[in-house]
Amino acid sequence: MSIFEYNGSALVAMVGKNCFAIASDRRLGVQLQTIATDFNRVCKIHDKLYVGLSGLATDAQTLYQRLVFRHKLYQLREERDMKPETFASLVSALLYEKRFGPYFCQPVIAGLGDDDVPFICTMDCIGAKELAKDFVVSGTASESLYGVCESMYKPNMEPDELFETVSQALLASVDRDCLSGWGGYVLLVTPTEVQERILKGRMD
Amino acid sequence: MECVFGLVGDGFALIVADTSAVHSILVHKSDEDKVMLLDSHKLLGASGEGGDRVQFTEYIQKNVHLYQFRNGIPLTTAAAANFTRGELATALRKNPYSVNILLAGYDKDIGPSLYYIDYIATLHKIEKGAFGYGSYFCLSMMDRHYHSGMSLQEAIDLVDKCITEIRTRLVVAPPNFVIKIVDKDGARQHAWRESVKNDKVATA
Numbered sequence: 001m002s003i004f005e006y007n008g009s010a011l012v013a014m015v016g017k018n019c020f021a022i023a024s025d026r027r028l029g030v031q032l033q034t035i036a037t038d039f040n041r042v043c044k045i046h047d048k049l050y051v052g053l054s055g056l057a058t059d060a061q062t063l064y065q066r067l068v069f070r071h072k073l074y075q076l077r078e079e080r081d082m083k084p085e086t087f088a089s090l091v092s093a094l095l096y097e098k099r100f101g102p103y104f105c106q107p108v109i110a111g112l113g114d115d116d117v118p119f120i121c122t123m124d125c126i127g128a129k130e131l132a133k134d135f136v137v138s139g140t141a142s143e144s145l146y147g148v149c150e151s152m153y154k155p156n157m158e159p160d161e162l163f164e165t166v167s168q169a170l171l172a173s174v175d176r177d178c179l180s181g182w183g184g185y186v187l188l189v190t191p192t193e194v195q196e197r198i199l200k201g202r203m204d
Numbered sequence: 205m206e207c208v209f210g211l212v213g214d215g216f217a218l219i220v221a222d223t224s225a226v227h228s229i230l231v232h233k234s235d236e237d238k239v240m241l242l243d244s245h246k247l248l249g250a251s252g253e254g255g256d257r258v259q260f261t262e263y264i265q266k267n268v269h270l271y272q273f274r275n276g277i278p279l280t281t282a283a284a285a286n287f288t289r290g291e292l293a294t295a296l297r298k299n300p301y302s303v304n305i306l307l308a309g310y311d312k313d314i315g316p317s318l319y320y321i322d323y324i325a326t327l328h329k330i331e332k333g334a335f336g337y338g339s340y341f342c343l344s345m346m347d348r349h350y351h352s353g354m355s356l357q358e359a360i361d362l363v364d365k366c367i368t369e370i371r372t373r374l375v376v377a378p379p380n381f382v383i384k385i386v387d388k389d390g391a392r393q394h395a396w397r398e399s400v401k402n403d404k405v406a407t408a
Contacts, residue, residue: 007326028328033339035320036328057326062293101297 001031003104004125008179009041009054010141012149012170013110013120015134016162019190020118022050022110023170025141026198027182028057037182037203045071046081047194049111050187051091054139055125056104063103066094084111084119088129095127102126106138116191141180144173163188163197171201205376206251207338208238209366210306210318211350212331213359216387217308217316218394219249220363222338222378227254234400239384241391242268243278245310247384248288251335252303252323260301264288281309285319285327292325300324304335310386341369356385360395367397 010025028039042052043064051067053060070090074082082090088109095103102125110120122136123129130136134153137145148169157165167186174181184199205226210219225236239249240261248264250257267287272278279287285307295301305321320326320333332350334342345366354362363383371377379400384393 028326030322033343035333036330039328056324057328058293058296058322058324061289061327062325 004055004106005140005179006031007055007057008177009057009139010145010170010174010177010180011041011052011054011106011108011138012145012166012173013052013108013122013136014149014153014162014166014169015118015120015132016157016159018116018118019159019162019188020110020112020120021162021166021186021188022052022108023166023184023186024052024054025139025170025174025180025182025184027180029179034182040185042185042187043068045087045111046075048116048189049082049084049087049109050189051087052108052110052138053105054108055106059103059105063094063105063107067091070094084109084113084121087111088119088121088123088131092123092127092129095123095125099126108136108138110136110189112189112191139180141173141177144176145169148172159188159190159195163195167197167199171199175202205337205374205378206238207334207336207342207370207374207378207381208249208251208304208306209334209338209342209346209363210249210308210332211346211354211359211362212308212316212318212352214353214355215310215316216356216359216385217247217310217318218359218363218383218385219247219306219308219318220367220381220383221249221251222336223380223382223396224378225254234378234380237382239382240265241384242284242307242309243272244390245278245386246281246284247308247386247391249306249308249384250303252301256301256303260291260303261305264291280311280314281307281317281319282314282329284309285321285329289321289325289327292321292323296325306333306335308386310388310391312388316387337374338366338370341373342366345369364397371399 024041
């Protein structure tokens with residue numbers, strides 16, 4: 001079993017009309033054994049920027065701590081929050097620093113940039129950025145997620161419709177992957193508010 | 205064949221560990237204490253390679269004491285758990301420790317808590333958890349019988365059910381277990397479950 005499949009994960013981020021949604025599954029496992037069903041993979045950097053980290057949980061936790069540290073330093077120096085594009089470059093640089101001994105994580109970055117234009121991107125474990133205008137996926141269920149998102153996605157969805165689409169896409173995909181699942185966690189961010197919801201799917 | 209498991213009850217947390225010190229087919233002793241009293245209100249149950257287990261847990265214990273001496277107040281359970289994870293994570297890519305840890309503590313304003321720390325430094329706060337071959341039996345027993353806010357008697361009954369299951373179904377089951385508890389009155393040994401008594405060696 002690959003090191004990326006040690007803990008199991010599923011992450012998706014999708015763009016709507018002046019909003020974005022980022023969602024993850026809730027399982028923390030050690031290969032075939034499930035340890036917890038309330039593990040959070042989506043982390044806040046600032047009010048309008050979130051990062052989801054799939055792959056090895058220990059590296060996700062270490063990387064998250066390093067990113068928060070770098071962002072806090074940036075806030076002290078620049079007296080403002082980081083733009084999502086800048087943050088994506090930061091993550092990419094941090095990952096490439098470890099080119100020959102990488103963090104076993106694939107991040108999904110989602111944020112609202114200038115003028116509240118939604119921004120999403122993903123990258124591989126050594127920081128190769130992949131910008132997208134519609135959706136990005138990551139984790140052990142990524143192949144299913146690509147298929148489901150491709151069929152369900154429509155441009156310019158309103159927040160409620162976006163939430164519904166992301167939820168259905170996530171639950172459908174994790175049902176086909178034994179290493180991810182046990183519910184879902186969806187974060188919907190608009191310029192004025194942030195909605196967090198827990199999904200109940202097939203609990204197995 | 206080492207088993208460590210733990211759970212959180214109403215105002216207390218329990219950690220149970222087997223007490224065999226084994227090298228290949230030889231049992232050196234059957235009364236090895238693997239649950240360390242980290243400070244007055246914390247327990248650290250560890251399983252893993254012999255040298256690493258003792259060295260790492262003693263290192264954590266001394267650093268927790270040092271913090272208390274320097275700052276005049278004890279660490280919270282969450283802080284101690286994050287410190288432990290940080291040490292494991294730093295050592296992971298240099299000189300890894302093969303130690304799995306369950307850290308239980310009681311804080312005055314938060315109550316009892318239990319943390320799961322993998323040997324690769326995955327940290328998660330849990331209500332019930334287990335390590336080792338015994339986990340295959342304990343986790344299922346706890347999934348069936350555990351509920352939040354169990355009384356001490358109910359929790360001890362559940363622990364005894366788990367121990368019975370391990371003794372019945374694990375091929376090289378450890379004969380003896382120690383049960384330690386942490387609550388508002390502190391961390392202390394609660395009971396032993398022995399099926400093989402260690403005779404004291406007569407002095408010359």
